[in-house]
Amino acid sequence: MTATDPWHRALADILSRSHRLPPDELPAAVDAALRPLGVTATIYLVDAEQRDLRPLPGSGRLAAELLSIDTSLAGRAFTNVEVHAGQGPPPRLWVPIVNGTHRLGLLEVFPPADADLADRALRDGSRLISGIIGHLVSSKSDYGDVLHRTRRSRPMGVSAELLWQLLPPLTFATPEAAVSALLEPCYEVGGDAFDYAVHGGTLALAILDGVGHGLPAVLTTSVALAALRAARRAGSDLPGLVRAVDATIAAQWQDARFVTGILAEFDTGTGLLRYVNAGHPPPVLLRRGRAVRTLEGGRRPPLGLPHGGFEIAQLRLEPGDRLLLHTDGVTEARNAAGEMFGLPRLADLAERHIGSGLPAAETLRRLSHAVTQHEGGLHEDDATLMLVEWSADASANSEP
Template structure:
C-alpha cells in the first residue's frame, strides 16, 4: 500500500466513524483514524473574537494552551489560510481547517519520527483529513454544546446567543465572488446583523442595524431578518424585501422602532448591483485597491417606518471591484480623547489590507480589531462589516 493509499484509507475510516460520532468525541475519532499512519493530531478552533486558537479537549490527553493568532506560527497559518511547517520539537504541520471557505481553525499534525515535513503524500493527506474535519465541525456543532463552548473565552449574553444562531457563516465564495462578514462585540451584541444568499447567478446581501441595544434591538433585527428572507424566498423583488420588513415590524410593535440597513442584489455575470439604503451609512466601492466613491443612491426611510417606497440604486461593478458595507459602530468608535475612528480611517485601512493581498476574512478581522483598539474601553455599539469581492484571485485566497 502506498502512502497515498494509506491516507485515503484513514479518510474513509474517519468518514465511516463520523455518522454516529458525538461532537465531544471528534478529536478521538480523528486520532483513531490516523493511528495506523503513526500520526496524531490536535484540533484548534478559532475563538469568537478571532484572537486565539483554542484546542478541543480529548479524553486521556493533556489539553494544550490556546495559541494567539497575532503572535504564533499557527496564527500565520490561520490568517494566510496556508499550511505551515513547525520544526518543533517535535516537528509538526499546521493545516487550515475550513468549511467551504469559512475559516474554522487549524489541525496540528504530528507525523511519525523521521518523516520529512515537505513530503507530498503527507501534505496531501493532511489536506484531505482537515477538509473532512472542517465539514464535521460545522455539521456536529448543532448537536451539542461542546463545540460552542470550545470557541468561547467567556459566557455569551442572551442577545448574542439568539443572534448568532440566525447568521450565516462568516465567509462564502464561488469561483469568482467572495462574501465575508464580521460582527463585534461578539459576546454582547446590540441590533446589528448581516445576511447573504446565493440564488443561481445572483447574490442577495444585507446589513442591518436595529435601533436600541441588547435583547430588544436583537428581537427587532431578528424579525427584520426573518421577514426579508421569507419575502426573498417567496420570489419578491428588492423593494418587496424592504416592504416585508416594514410590515413585520409595524405589525408586531407600535413604539416606532425601526431598523436601518442596506439590502442589495448582485448579478454576478454582469456586475450589476441594485440596492436599497434604508437610513444606513452608504457602502464604499473600492476599485484597483482604492476607495472610489460611496454608493449614496437607493434612499428610503429606515425599515419599520412606513412611508414612500423610495428608490432603487443601481451601479455596475467592474471585475476586481470590492464593496464594503458597514454599520455606524465602525466609524463612530471613539478613543480616550473623543476622536472618532471615522470613515476615512476605515477606508484607508481597507485599502492597505486589500493591497497587501490578504484574504477577505483576514481583512475584516484586522479592521474589526483596529476599531476595538481605537475604542476607549469596550465597544459601545455593534460594529459590523460585510465585504464583497468580485475577483477570482480573491476567492482563490480563501482556499487552503
C-alpha cells in the same frame, strides 16, 4: 493519491464513524483514524473574538495551550489559509480547518519522526483530514455544546446567543466572488446583523442595525432578518424584500421601532449591483485597491417606518471591485479622547490590508480589531463589517 492510499482510508474511517458521532467524540474519532499512519493531531478552533486558537478538549496533546493568531506561526497559517511547517521539536504541520471557505481553526499534525514535512502526500493527506474535520465541526455544532464552549473565552449574553444562531457563516465564496462579514462585540451584541445568499449567479446581501441596544434590539433585527429570508425564499424580488420587512416590523410593533439597513443584489456574471439604503451608512467602493467613492443612491427612511415609496439604485461594478459595508458602530466608535474612528480611517486601513493580498476574512478581522483597539476594548455600539469581492483571484485566496 489512490483509493488504497492510507490517507484515503483514514478519511473513509472518519466518515464511517461520523453518522452517530457526538460532538465531544470528534477528537477520538480523528485519533483512531490517524493511528495506522503513525500520525497524531490536535484540533484547534478559533475563538469568537478571532484572537486565539483554542484546543478542542480531548484532542491530541494533553498539554496543548491556546495560540495567539497575531504572534504565532500557527496564526500565520490561519490568517493566510495556508499549510505551514514547524520544525519543532517535534516537527509538525499547521493545516487550516475550513468549511468551504469559512475559517474554523487549525489542525496541528504530528507525522512520524522520519517524515519529510515537504512531502506532497503528507500535505495533501493532512488537508483531506482537515477538510472533513471542518465539515464535521460545522454539522455537529448543533448537537452539543463542546464545540461552542471551546470557542468562548467567557460566557455569552442572551442577546448574542440568540443572534449568533441566526447568522450565516462568516465567509462564503463562489468561483466569481467572495463575501465575508464580522460582528463585534461578539459576547454582548445589540441590533446588528448581516445576511447573504447565492442563487443562479445572484448574490443577495443585507446588513441590518436595529434601533436600541441589547435584547430588544436583537429581537427587532431578528424579526427583520426572518421576514427578509421568508420573502426571499418565496421568490420575492428586491423591492418585495424591502416591503416585506417594512410590513412585518410595522405589524409587530406600534412604538415606531425600526431597523436601518442596506438590502442589495449583485449579479456576479454582469457586475450589476442593485441596492436600497434604508437610513444606513453608505457602502464604500474600492477599485484597484483604492477607496474611490461611497454609494449614495437608493435612500429611504429606515425599515418599519412610514415612507412615500423608494427607488432601487443601480451601479455597474468592474472586475476586481470590492464593496465594504458597515454599521455606524464602526465609523462612530470613539476613543478615550472622544475622537471617532471615522470613514477616512476605515477606508485607509481597508486599502492597506487589501493591498497586502490578504483573504477577505483576514482583512475584516484586522479592520474589526482596529476598531476595538481604537475604543480601548470597550464597545459602546455594535460594529459590523461586510466585504464583497468580485474577483476570481480573491475568491481563490479564501480557499486553502
